[in-house]
Amino acid sequence: MAPPPLRCHEETNGSNNTKTNGVTVVANNLLLDAEEFRRQGNLVVDLIADYYAGIGDIPVHPTSVTPGFLLRQLPAEAPAARPGPEAFTDALRDIRDVILPGMTHWQSPRHMAHFPASSSTVGALGEALAAGINAVPFTWAASPAATELEMVVVDWLGAALRLPEPLLFRGGGGGTFVGTTCEAILCALVAARERKLAAVGGHRAGDLVVYCSDQTHFALAKAARIAGVRRLRALPTRRADAFALSPRAVRDAVRDDVAAGLVPLFLCATVGTTATGAVDPVGDLCAAVKKEAKEEVWVHVDAAYAGSALVCPELRRGVDTMEAVDSFSMNAHKWLLANTDCCAMWVRDPRHLTDALGTDHDVILKDAAAEGHHVVDYKDWSLTLTRRFRALKMWLVLRCYGVEGLRDHVRAHVSMAALFETMVRADPRFEVVAERRFALVCFRLRPPPLLPRSNGFSNGGGHHHHQEEQQQEEEINATTSGPYLSSATVAGVYMLRCAIGSTLTTERHVVEAWKVVQDRAAFLLRRQI
Amino acid sequence: MAPPPLRCHEETNGSNNTKTNGVTVVANNLLLDAEEFRRQGNLVVDLIADYYAGIGDIPVHPTSVTPGFLLRQLPAEAPAARPGPEAFTDALRDIRDVILPGMTHWQSPRHMAHFPASSSTVGALGEALAAGINAVPFTWAASPAATELEMVVVDWLGAALRLPEPLLFRGGGGGTFVGTTCEAILCALVAARERKLAAVGGHRAGDLVVYCSDQTHFALAKAARIAGVRRLRALPTRRADAFALSPRAVRDAVRDDVAAGLVPLFLCATVGTTATGAVDPVGDLCAAVKKEAKEEVWVHVDAAYAGSALVCPELRRGVDTMEAVDSFSMNAHKWLLANTDCCAMWVRDPRHLTDALGTDHDVILKDAAAEGHHVVDYKDWSLTLTRRFRALKMWLVLRCYGVEGLRDHVRAHVSMAALFETMVRADPRFEVVAERRFALVCFRLRPPPLLPRSNGFSNGGGHHHHQEEQQQEEEINATTSGPYLSSATVAGVYMLRCAIGSTLTTERHVVEAWKVVQDRAAFLLRRQI
Known part of the structure; x- marks a missing residue:
């Protein structure tokens, strides 16, 4: 039995739609066009490259935003009509000017909070x-x-x-x-x-x-x-x-x-x-x-x-x-x-x-x-x-x-953490509070010796000192050119964590981070007197 | 108490490593360099754009590969030493020449199996x-x-x-x-x-x-x-x-x-x-x-x-x-x-x-x-x-x-599926076996009328027919220029599924896909006589 012949396409009025075998076929949108991808893709590559080039010079996290800041800036509904071809360029501008300034920059060389989310050019690509x-x-x-x-x-x-x-x-x-x-x-x-x-x-x-x-x-x-x-x-x-x-x-x-x-x-x-x-x-x-x-x-x-x-x-x-x-x-x-x-x-x-x-x-x-x-x-x-x-x-x-390249990468961060640890140990106001095994240094300001011993593992100043440490963390993180650190409480003791591992971090960033920590400590200690 | 002075860096012998405060700091690898990202990124954009440009002309899934084909081609260990800067270009060539030919191409306009995994340039980017x-x-x-x-x-x-x-x-x-x-x-x-x-x-x-x-x-x-x-x-x-x-x-x-x-x-x-x-x-x-x-x-x-x-x-x-x-x-x-x-x-x-x-x-x-x-x-x-x-x-x-653009996108596929359904219904050798609601058409060859009724929902030919349908699916999917379909068994009846939804699919691909289905059916039916 022969299949029925296929009737020819004819364009329907006023659009690229066609009518075939009595069915109106809606023309598709060419939303995966190769040349459009090339054009848009090059814009995206440039945006990311520029982001990496400048990321060391911007605050690692947005110190001025408060909850709701972006909700208030964006319209309540998605665009209804299909925007023109300039929409992508406009969107990239908004990413650069509105979204990125509200991000915590995990690839910043001064992101030393949590654990790293390490990028590489070939990982991203x-x-x-x-x-x-x-x-x-x-x-x-x-x-x-x-x-x-x-x-x-x-x-x-x-x-x-x-x-x-x-x-x-x-x-x-x-x-x-x-x-x-x-x-x-x-x-x-x-x-x-x-x-x-x-x-x-x-x-x-x-x-x-x-x-x-x-x-x-x-x-x-x-x-x-x-x-x-x-x-x-x-x-x-x-x-x-x-x-x-x-x-x-x-x-x-x-x-x-x-x-x-x-x-x-x-x-x-x-x-x-x-x-x-x-x-x-x-x-x-x-x-x-x-x-x-x-x-x-x-x-x-x-x-x-x-x-x-x-x-x-x-x-x-x-x-x-x-x-x-x-x-x-x-x-x-x-x-x-x-x-x-x-x-x-x-x-x-x-x-x-x-x-x-x-x-x-x-x-x-x-x-x-x-x-x-x-x-x-x-x-x-x-x-x-x-x-x-x-x-x-x-x-x-x-x-x-190569495996050797990965070793160098890990060793660089471990050695920077060793440097940070050495600097902490060299400053009698501070103490390292957990053995450093990798590229994470846990430290704190030594508690004031005159305060009663807490249930912490050293002569900790108890709750009062805990609050101080928290304040130090906040002040460090509020400096626009400083590192971004996080903290942990272990065995009742509040400690700052300096987790080195951002791919862009170099020795200079570690030395500068420590300088900020020292400065804020000096500021806090002066205020106490 | 003043912090101790930081001793100056000095380069260690034969590398970019430095010694600071007695700690040897391993130089990091610059694996997130902005200019390197720009260079590599442009290569990647071109590779993907070229892939989209040619994807309609290659088999939608690799008909010639058998399990183990890639395992046998790749070395047992990762590179030990760090390769030179040409490694990325070499890797992209391997992606193009070794990996992509072994992929099932979900973005092919002839991928009509399972459900779509629809891409767009802005989604990918x-x-x-x-x-x-x-x-x-x-x-x-x-x-x-x-x-x-x-x-x-x-x-x-x-x-x-x-x-x-x-x-x-x-x-x-x-x-x-x-x-x-x-x-x-x-x-x-x-x-x-x-x-x-x-x-x-x-x-x-x-x-x-x-x-x-x-x-x-x-x-x-x-x-x-x-x-x-x-x-x-x-x-x-x-x-x-x-x-x-x-x-x-x-x-x-x-x-x-x-x-x-x-x-x-x-x-x-x-x-x-x-x-x-x-x-x-x-x-x-x-x-x-x-x-x-x-x-x-x-x-x-x-x-x-x-x-x-x-x-x-x-x-x-x-x-x-x-x-x-x-x-x-x-x-x-x-x-x-x-x-x-x-x-x-x-x-x-x-x-x-x-x-x-x-x-x-x-x-x-x-x-x-x-x-x-x-x-x-x-x-x-x-x-x-x-x-x-x-x-x-x-x-x-x-x-x-925009929402209207998404509607056009969905409607294009739904109308193409309506066309496919119309073509199935126009061929008395076939039947549509489930109501089409969206862009999925479930159909099968009508079972031979002389065979005893199965427990399926129409005059199905039972197990023998089931095998035939499976064979038809395999033969369709084995054609290098045909569509890639999948199947389902519902209420005991084996059916072919034509799921239209790839962003690159146009009316032409749907008409051609139906032609391949008809051809393979004719071939199978001739062989039965």
Whole structure:
């Protein structure tokens, strides 16, 4: 039976619409025109380049804005009619003149708050390339090269960090790129939970216990809440242990829980805690927990920040015995130049991930080429179906900078932090309040000696001093040419955190930052007299 | 007390390293140099523009690659030494010559599988800008303008989609951008679960029930598994209801569960199901579920695909009564030009989200400027702390194309799908097997009339015919100049899906795609004789 002939197009009145087979076809908008992309793309490249060129000279965060400042400047509704071609140029001007002045500039060389979100030219452009290609590699078939590049690059990165071979594809494990550590921990926790409940029965869901320290990032507590695991033991750390989780405390907690009829499930060890950069003794923790629990306890290592430092052999102290861990995650967007977001996660046995997170009834995603082969379908490795081609930027970073380039990058920041620490120690008004392992220096003004001792770990001035420190932080951050710092309270002591890691930070910025800290301290101390 | 003087820098031997205050400071690598960014950025813009210019002429997916093809071509380790400046150009060449030929090209005008991942020049460049700026707006203070732009843009978008006012900030609700629908549903489900358990007690966690249809995307089942909610009722749909979820079926299921002592928790209604684009009757479902359950049932609308179509008044049939829903999500990266990933989620009462997902003990994230004000800290609205500045690209899309431009974009695809449907209907060998609501056409070869009736909904040829259809799909997708289609099985019937939505698709591509389908059908039918 012959198909019916197709009637010719005819233009409909007054537009580019056509009428074909009786159907009016609306002309499309050419919103992905190659030459338009080239023109607009060059404007964007210039805007970003100019931003980098000037970023050292503007305040690192907007000291003058108050909540609502932008809400008040923008119209309540999106434009209704389609604007003309000048709209893009106008929008870029607004980005430069209205939006950027209201941003906190994470790429400023004086951004020393939180942890860095380190950029590189190839990291940023890798993200731009992925956005341009805009593939959605949820299965192998949905973009074979994207899936396989991800498999290659997680092994490259894992090897560069000298992770245990069993966590790499080539050692029987495997890895993937997700957005954030919050997601990685949740994936690992759900995988552990499903494995455990399969063994002990679903009715024991309320008896599962998760272990961590009081320094563990709240990502774990959040993941546990999302997963409905209600028992979380945040074991106390001590300054004497450099705020690391004690294997003995874990062993005791596990033993007590087993004795109480509970089910130890998951231990999260941290390499580089958020507050002070502490390193939990991973090997000893694995030994403690694997020995004490009757059933298997899943050990996850959260190396969100300091995972990047593992490229340097001299920064691996205490992290070389990770053979027994079940999963490991680190944020390559924090300190390894991969731009936000790029969290790498590896697991010893990917089957536990895919058992917990896989979906097997989705006929819609099957593909002939992949059938009968063992392929990785990354949708079954994480929380989401839709995912970006994050491997591309990580591949570019490794390819263009090499492992040695990444080492230099990390060492530069570590050495600048060492310089900052030296300057703090040389000033008797200040003290360093936690061991510096990486590029984070935790310090404070020494409390006035005449005030009564607080419950802090040194002769702290208690609440009064706490307020002073907070005020110092605010004053430092209010200086338009100063650094942007953040703070933490550990063991009752308020401390300033200087986290060096912005790609643009050089020695000069560190020296100047310290000068601002000293100036504000002098100002505060004068006022007290 | 005067601070100690800073000793001068001196260059250390043979490198740019310096020695300051006795500390050797490693020179940093200048990996974010403005001029280098400009040079590399222009290369990237050209690569992407050239890719768009040629994408219509290459196979939409790699027909010749087999699993492992790329693994075999790449070295086992990342480069050790830092490569020279030519590394970036070399890498771009590899992207063009090795990686892109192994990709499935989601931006191809002939990509008609799954659902579209629609790109636009300003969507892609908005992502590039966000990557370049690389801010991490987890709290208001962490980037005030980014937070406030997000608040503005979700209201703009919600108004453009004519969502009920109570879901918008200006109506007392609010929204955010997360990565994917999987995340949005999980957030809503956990918020609903925490609210419910606070009311009925944590010991009832095992009694919670989630409702959906057998057409609901697996994102819901996955979210329920992650959240530990084990009771999921996937209620059957019928062709007579156009595969929409029946309010009566939901009411009965809820009544039965209440009678059995269970706790109805959550209903997921879909606007535009994955298999056929069906629309659940949201208003009637809300009425059914709110009436029957003793306690509140959270109603979420998953409009991942068809949410974009709500910009067009003529495509809103059955979706105008959403006043009672608790949350709504749609993927602006699917059909609204915002590039992957950009899922918008709105909730009627953000407090339920922040109660469930918020973290209140993170002193480290407090900020003076925000204190005492009511600010939105988006980290408490979703699964993750780290997040990208997604609002920027959505703002650019709305700003540069206007709501009318988005309507034209959607209407172009809907009219092309109407044309495709008309051509299918005009060929007596084929049938359209589900009502077309948007730009998705579900069709199949009519089964041979002499074969016995299957349990499918028409005179289907059963398993034998199923295999034929699968073969047809494979043969269509194996043609190097043909479209890339996917398939679904609904009510036992295997159907081909032609999902029009790529930004580059024009009428010509649709006509040519249909020609390929006809050709392969003729070939298959001849072979049968």
